[in-house]
Amino acid sequence: MTERHQAFDRLLVASGDVETVARRLDARADRAPRRVTADPEKVEQGLAQLVLTLIELLRQLMERQALRRMDTGTLSDEQVERLGLTFMRLSERMDELKETFGLRDEDLNLDLGPLGSLL
Amino acid sequence: MIHVYAFAEELDELPESAGLDGAPLERRSVDGVTAVFSRRAAPSSQESLRDDALAHGAVVDALMERATAVLPVRFGEVVADEAALDASVEARVATFRRAFEDVRDCVELALRVWAAAAPEAETPVTGADYLGARAAEESQRRAAVDSLDRDVSSLARAVSLRGGTAAPGELLGAAYLVPRRRLDDARRVVQAFADAHEGLTVVFTGPWPPFSFVEEPA
Numbered sequence: 076m077t078e079r080h081q082a083f084d085r086l087l088v089a090s091g092d093v094e095t096v097a098r099r100l101d102a103r104a105d106r107a108p109r110r111v112t113a114d115p116e117k118v119e120q121g122l123a124q125l126v127l128t129l130i131e132l133l134r135q136l137m138e139r140q141a142l143r144r145m146d147t148g149t150l151s152d153e154q155v156e157r158l159g160l161t162f163m164r165l166s167e168r169m170d171e172l173k174e175t176f177g178l179r180d181e182d183l184n185l186d187l188g189p190l191g192s193l194l
Numbered sequence: 195m196i197h198v199y200a201f202a203e204e205l206d207e208l209p210e211s212a213g214l215d216g217a218p219l220e221r222r223s224v225d226g227v228t229a230v231f232s233r234r235a236a237p238s239s240q241e242s243l244r245d246d247a248l249a250h251g252a253v254v255d256a257l258m259e260r261a262t263a264v265l266p267v268r269f270g271e272v273v274a275d276e277a278a279l280d281a282s283v284e285a286r287v288a289t290f291r292r293a294f295e296d297v298r299d300c301v302e303l304a305l306r307v308w309a310a311a312a313p314e315a316e317t318p319v320t321g322a323d324y325l326g327a328r329a330a331e332e333s334q335r336r337a338a339v340d341s342l343d344r345d346v347s348s349l350a351r352a353v354s355l356r357g358g359t360a361a362p363g364e365l366l367g368a369a370y371l372v373p374r375r376r377l378d379d380a381r382r383v384v385q386a387f388a389d390a391h392e393g394l395t396v397v398f399t400g401p402w403p404p405f406s407f408v409e410e411p412a
Contacts, residue, residue: 085402087303087381090388091395096308142329152322159321162328 098181123176128183131169138162195234195272196279199253200403202228202261203294209256214238214246219253222276224283227290230257231279237272254403258301263294266403293408300351300371301401303380307339307366308395335394339365342387349376349383354406365394369406377401 141158144150150158173179197214205228208219213232222229230253238246247269254266273279283290318324343366347353350370372380381398388396 085399086397087400088384088388088396088398090385091308091392093395093397096306096395096397138328141325142332145325145329155325156321159318159323159325161321163318163321163324 095181120176120178123172124178124182127169127172127176127178131183134162134165134169195237195274196231196276197234197250198267198271198273198279199230199232199250200257200267201265201283201290202230202257203263203298205230205257205261207260209253209260211253211256213253214249222279224280225287227283227287227294228261229279229283234272237270251403258401258403263298264403265290265293265297265408266405267408268405289409296352297371297404297407299375300373300404300407301377302404302406303346303350303370303372303377303398303400304402305342305346305366305368305370305384306364306397307342308364309335309393335365338387338391338394342366342384343368345383345387346370346372346380349373349380352407369402371404371407372400374401 141150141162145155173183199213199219203226205221208221208230211219213219215232215234217232217234219230219232222231250269254264257264273282318327343353346368347370350372352371354369354371356367356369370380377400384396384398388394388398
């Protein structure tokens with residue numbers, strides 16, 4: 076495993092949750108196309124993964140947009156409150172759904188090849 | 195066909211290791227630009243691709259120790275024969291000289307910073323609190339990462355920011371071309387940042403050949 080040795084020799088600084096990041100990158104490097112399996116036991120989880128990925132994408136996009144509008148001051152206090160509550164609940168609900176279907180954060184993603192990953 | 199590893203300036207000797215497929219490394223100089231290559235019968239197969247790419251990288255690494263400046267060639271570049279190699283160097287000698295100048299005595303350092311997987315503070319009560327907390331979090335992180343980038347950039351001769359293909363949660367993905375003598379300074383700067391920001395994941399690697407700082411190869 077000399078290549079591994081070399082890789083560690085080159086590690087100047089590593090701190091924080093390196094394992095999670097490495098797992099995410101591994102998942103990305105795995106270029107095998109993701110499929111929804113037809114196994115009746117797993118089809119539900121596969122579909123849930125796909126649907127939750129899309130919801131998570133929309134949630135992140137909308138949240139970013141809301142933060143930007145808040146920054147530029149184009150939202151009234153009432154709108155900020157209402158949007159904030161929506162995102163907070165959506166985020167909580169996503170956490171519950173992820174737990175229900177046994178999915179981790181890094182599972183909610185799609186590899187778009189040369190474009191990188193969706194989220 | 196000829197597989198090219200790198201172009202080197204003032205290469206004192208070839209590394210002892212073999213090139214791809216066990217073929218010996220060879221060199222050819224045109225006007226002070228030394229091409230390092232080996233001969234192959236066929237390009238890499240799908241199965242040998244990974245090992246070949248690693249072997250290519252190992253040759254470039256070994257050259258870094260033996261020349262004043264090395265311009266690594268991206269894995270997979272081939273030319274038909276020596277005449278084609280000479281012609282492609284001759285056509286761009288001035289470009290090579292400038293490029294040697296740019297990377298001389300420098301190494302590439304790669305820095306990546308990610309947000310923590312689940313940044314949860316105390317549970318917010320109102321919607322405004324929630325959005326406010328998210329906004330504060332975002333701008334704090336952005337400010338921290340921007341200052342880190344500025345500090346490392348100040349030690350570097352050039353910076354290459356990787357855009358577009360950021361991995362999930364990645365706040366910074368950059369390569370810095372840093373003079374060898376500043377390597378320790380750069381490590382200290384990043385280590386201090388990492389110690390001060392426990393919520394962030396920081397990975398700093400190097401020294402690498404200046405892959406991110408060469409223009410399109412031959």
